[in-house]
Amino acid sequence: MAQCSFCGAPLRHTFVDLGMSPLCETYLVAEQLNQMEPFYPLRVWVCARCFLVQAEKYVSPESIFAEYAYFSSYSDSWLAHARTYVELISARLGLGPGSRVIELGSNDGYLLQYFIAKGIPVLGIDPARNVTEMALARGVPTLTKLFGRETASDLVTTGTQADLVCGANVLAQVADVNDFVAGIKLLLKPGGTVTIEFPHLMRLMAETQFDTIYHEHFSYFSFLSVEAIFSAHGLRLFDVDELATHGGSLRIYASHAGDARPVEERAVRLRKRELAAGFGRLETYTSFSEQVHQAKRRLLEFLIGARRQGKRIAGYGAPGKGNTLLNYCGIRTDFLEYTVDRNPYKQGKFLPGTHIPIFAPQRIFETRPDYVLILPWNLKDEIMEQLSYIRSWGAQFIVPIPDVKVYS
């Protein structure tokens, strides 16, 4: 029986079971379409002792992250978010040429480039060589390593510690959360600050964002569960921002346990809200499955109705979350003729499992579908703006989450 990755208790309670699914970032080339494709169970558990929501580890992290198709720099709104964060945190902590910022899961250097522009020394750490090569090419010092105690100790030995350890959308992807947070503790200078952003479980559940569940995401955090994990490693949370990114994220601020900075009211209030919403009770988590089943039925009802009327539907985007949605709902080219993506790395390839082809965005203009299904719904405003021309032939946007909604 699987055990909780934080507290070690046996996992007996299902949070949601999304059936068998391929790795959602494994885009296929044409020659692979006639070959066998590995599918793994996509089942998420909740620990009855500590309430950490987590996937069983069916796939080794090395096989997932050796090559990562997500280049952070391809999203304008994500870049803007990164730039705003750098301004805010540099001012708040008084960072300058004598400071050091270390980012965990630094991807292609999309964030650290803004610290460099301000003359603040940085180091990125990321396990995927194809993205770290991009970072190095743009002049962002980067280590190609999986982060944990060992990498942190090596850095400390060579005199490298951080005034700011930061990470966005990396904590959920960590297979051994204890090893990762213990590494942060080692890497942090006395008086230093940690900020970590991750999708907020409370929002995932409130808005039925089941498509943000995939094999690459091992854990799904509430403020309470992150606080418990950090506390177990001698780190305390003293502030939190609630962000709109990725369907609703938290940015937690942490320090060493003995730090003198007061705990901000926002952190106290969020903890109370989560407790009031039932995040300290098992039934809150185990009732989520039915919500997901209903969302699937409603999306399929809409798509079946549209196809019956002879409407043509194209997708926009080829994000990991889209692959969970399409595979779980059984949506293939019979519903979705094709999808498009701005990332040239994905163009000409096929979505895993569903084998839906991926084209460059101009394909929408050329084929004039009746509906465009927006798969990265967290970027829907940006995408509807970019694609506003589809209205010239009367096409409409479909946003699948939190509930099927059509935008004219």
Ligand SMILES: [Zn+2]
């Ligand atoms: Zn546990």
